Amino acid sequence: MADASDTPQTRLARLVLALRSQGVTDPGVLAAIEKTPRDIFTPDLFRDRAWEDSALPIACGQTISQPFIVGLMTQALTLEPRARVLEIGTGSGYQTAILSRLSRLVYTMERYRTLMGEAEQRFQTLGLTNVITRFGDGGEGWPEQAPFDRILVTAASSDEPIRLLKQLKPSGVLVAPVGKGPVQRLLRYAGDGKGGFTQEQLGEVRFVPMLDGVAKEL
Numbered sequence: 001m002a003d004a005s006d007t008p009q010t011r012l013a014r015l016v017l018a019l020r021s022q023g024v025t026d027p028g029v030l031a032a033i034e035k036t037p038r039d040i041f042t043p044d045l046f047r048d049r050a051w052e053d054s055a056l057p058i059a060c061g062q063t064i065s066q067p068f069i070v071g072l073m074t075q076a077l078t079l080e081p082r083a084r085v086l087e088i089g090t091g092s093g094y095q096t097a098i099l100s101r102l103s104r105l106v107y108t109m110e111r112y113r114t115l116m117g118e119a120e121q122r123f124q125t126l127g128l129t130n131v132i133t134r135f136g137d138g139g140e141g142w143p144e145q146a147p148f149d150r151i152l153v154t155a156a157s158s159d160e161p162i163r164l165l166k167q168l169k170p171s172g173v174l175v176a177p178v179g180k181g182p183v184q185r186l187l188r189y190a191g192d193g194k195g196g197f198t199q200e201q202l203g204e205v206r207f208v209p210m211l212d213g214v215a216k217e218l
């Protein structure tokens with residue numbers, strides 16, 4: 001349990017230990033989490049909970065993902081420093097920031113203008129210059145920049161993300177929550193280099209749904 005007198009560094013160190021004990025063991029992923037101040041991505045009301053291993057509400061009725069899930073998904077992507085990555089569902093931008101530290105370029109899409117704008121400011125504050133943002137429907141992907149080495153989807157699609165799989169390189173990896181209900185299967189698709197994919201289930205997750213089109217409200 002966190003003690004209110006703990007420094008952010010102590011809380012972060014405790015969080016990283018907790019992630020490691022749950023199976024996020026990739027040193028690069030843990031280092032990226034250690035370098036990324038989650039409190040910057042958390043709304044004022046929940047800032048003192050930034051170092052807890054839980055999802056938290058953000059604007060527009062969305063959520064910033066649980067750090068363990070961010071670690072698990074990032075690890076499953078098996079990123080390489082030269083990778084060009086597409087992320088669907090920028091949200092707070094926290095997951096984007098972690099990706100940006102482990103890859104060459106991150107293209108990230110969000111359907112709420114407000115969230116996109118706030119995330120862009122955070123990328124600037126942190127000096128993350130390898131993130132390219134787009135306000136739009138991530139279900140369509142980003143055809144002009146395809147194919148991607150890696151694709152990460154952080155909103156649940158009800159069916160196989162076929163359109164996004166078409167924007168993946170033949171030996172690429174796509175990680176996405178798939179399912180219609182409140183609990184979805186976290187799936188990892190790995191290209192076999194010949195146009196086919198192997199599919200692996202990584203566990204059960206709870207993501208907000210991937211919705212069609214851009215949001216009309218801000």
Ligand code: SAH
Nearest residue numbers: 064089091092095110111138154155210211
């Ligand atoms: N990775 C984020 C979590 C975001 S929650 C973080 O760490 O904060 C999922 C996000 O996906 C929400 O912001 C939601 O608005 C967005 N989203 C849902 N459907 C989308 C779509 N079709 N295109 C782009 N973004 C979408």
